[in-house]
Amino acid sequence: MSDVPPLPTKDEILALMARNAAEAKDLGRKPAVLGKREIARAFGVKGADRSELKRMLRELEREGTVTKRRKHLRPSGAMPPVIVAEITSRDRDGELVAVPNDWDTAELGAAPRILIEVPRKPKPGAPVPGVGNRVLIRIAPAPDPDDTHAIGRVVKILTKSRARMLGVFHDRGDVGPRVSPVDKKAAAQEWGVAPEGDGGAQDGDLVAVEPIGRGTGYGLQLVRVVERLGTLNTEKAISRIAIETHDIPAIFRPDTLAEAEAVVAPGLAGREDWRALPLVTIDPPDAKDHDDAVHAVPDTAEDNPGGFVVSVAIADVASLVRPGTALDREALVRGNSVYFPDGVVPMLPERISTDLGSLRADVDRPALAVRLVLGADGRKRRHSFHRILMRSHAKLAYAQAQAAIDGQPDATTAPLLEPVLRPLWAAYRATTQAKAERGPLDLDLPERKILLTPEGTVDRVIVPQRLDAHRLIEEFMILANVAAAEALEAKGQPLIYRVHDEPTLEKLRALSEFLATIGIKLAKGQTLRPAQFNGILARVKDTEHEHLVNEVVLRSQAQAEYAADNYGHFGLNLRRYAHFTSPIRRYADLVVHRALIRALDLGSDGLADMTAGQLAEVATRISAAERRAMAAERETVDRLIATFLADRVGAIFSGRISGVTKSGLFVKLDETGADGFIPASTLGDEYFRFEEARRAMVGTRTATVFRLGDTVEVKLVEAAPFAGALRFAVVGGKTRRGPRGTGQDRPGKTTAPPKSTGERKSRRRA
Structure with missing residues (x-):
């Protein structure tokens, strides 16, 4: 009879991960690193069986059952022990419910619900959270393994829900003054201004308001102007919107x-x-x-x-x-x-x-x-x-x-x-x-x-x-x-x-599928290091695909953090x-x-x-x-450029397709780097099919292709400075590409989001 223990099942591996997390919680410490080596040691896997164990772990990753952070494997959707979350609502029992602030749904699935645990006898001075608070939470697993939620206790309230809101003041004549909320997520389309509550605001002013109760007639929320912040055309007013909406502390105590x-x-x-x-x-x-x-x-x-x-x-x-x-x-x-x-x-x-x-x-x-x-x-x-x-x-x-x-x-x-x-x-x-x-x-x-x-x-x-x-x-x-x-x-x-974590298997698989459409094939299951990514970028240097591949490689990367x-x-x-x-x-x-x-x-x-x-x-x-x-x-930047372009509606611009979705195309203009959207319904007089692997919209009748990275002529149809949004229409309905190797496209390179893959000594963080 062989002394070699049998390979663990997938369920046994997952149970080991669960025990690792539970033991760490009981001891009040972080879970131990649990990678391939540690799992092999725990189950006594040796020799050639290690390859089979490695294959099983890769299958669990591909199935989305576990995720890997460098050498640490954990169940997918598992949250770190401490997170920043927003309290969004109360459940039927009146318990506060929060969701993680920066949850990558594409990588981790739907954001988990976190029930906020409030001590029966809170300590003096302990934080008292409420709906709308952004909070720092210490996570504990739910008592019942079948529950779909986690339990969290508030460590600190980072921002409190505020009555103060931002909007643009409008003089509506006979119906009286109104304020349009700057935050497009606001449920109201407009707020009514209480009598004698305009604070001296003029039409078009950016204002801060506070609610004072509900009105009658149209049922508008009534507000009072508490501060005039200037016109929306200046950068100071626009940066003030960002400061207010993101709760950035701008005034020192x-x-x-x-x-x-x-x-x-x-x-x-x-x-x-x-x-x-x-x-x-x-x-x-x-x-x-x-x-x-x-x-x-x-x-x-x-x-x-x-x-x-x-x-x-x-x-x-x-x-x-x-x-x-x-x-x-x-x-x-x-x-x-x-x-x-x-x-x-x-x-x-x-x-x-x-x-x-x-x-x-x-x-x-x-x-x-x-x-x-x-x-x-x-x-x-x-x-x-x-x-x-x-x-x-x-x-x-x-x-x-x-x-x-x-x-x-x-x-x-x-x-x-x-x-x-x-x-x-x-x-x-x-x-x-x-x-x-x-x-x-x-x-x-x-x-x-x-x-x-x-x-x-x-x-x-x-x-x-x-x-x-x-x-x-x-x-x-x-x-x-x-x-x-x-x-x-x-x-x-x-x-x-x-x-800065390595790309996930899912993102690497999507990258591989895309590269195959332009003739670059990656070995199946290949682990990519930065040098391999650089080799891919070198292959497309000074070609029609250069901008496109740089953009797709960027999107395959994780975000840096502390x-x-x-x-x-x-x-x-x-x-x-x-x-x-x-x-x-x-x-x-x-x-x-x-x-x-x-x-x-x-x-x-x-x-x-x-x-x-x-x-x-x-x-x-x-x-x-x-x-x-x-x-x-x-x-x-988006709001400032949208304001800058608001008086150029109808003008023609050259740009590059920076995003492709089922609903349409995102375009970045060469001249300003401004981002805008082209609804799929306006691309032409035919139906356009979204092909995810090619990052493209393809016409079903003419086979016209709009692909990520292509250059395109567009007309500015609408500018919404409050939202920092631009809407375009394609001119002529066909894309064009710069000649191979001429460098013609270089001025129109897309602007990256603040970089997470490099560490530049600049005003951006990486």
């Missing part, structure tokens, strides 16, 4: 401001004196906050011929914002700074963000620095962290530094060219070799920038040129972030990682990665700074004692704040 004014920057005591080192900042020309400064010299060590010593100094915000203070509490609520075309909603008050915490030129500033020793091949050999006092020797703009390297120095850069800039560029050129060997995902989807007039309206939309100066800073910041994660892991110090567990960064192809370089504008970086201070014994203001669960809560909150900021920034 008085105690936070008072605390910021009282902060005194530390001096040299307990720090290394780096003020003589010619560190420089390189940023956008309009930057007010300067997180980082850089310096490089050839390494003179005999054991590192051709190598470099690169110094990256980061503003020491941890010395200015102490844990548990009003500044710290509000920074956590905000999570990050939010950037709009005309300004910023900062994470920290200006006293910190643009003054004491900003590495201004010729001013002493505290910093946390990392010294990176690079080999001639650009690989990092070692690193060390230092708490320093520094003085930036120059404030440079990207184009200014690049011009100096390209032979056109100005009065500021000429003295810095040989001693500072050329060594920086030499070190950067070395890193390009190491980067090429690492093979991060290399999508070609440049960002657009809106330029405003002095009045705050859109002047034009440009695609800023990507320079080596940008890439230099990005690569040095990535190296510093990797060093931070490695240093903390070496000390066993818990931290918040920046993580986590207390490390599952690596797929897009950057890095095993460990933490955000360290922007503590002025990202709370995650501030946590990493504090962790380094504690782990390396660099001061008394390090990270306080925190359990893994508490770090996971912080990571969940700041990930949600990041997604909130991304949505607000994107919607502001």
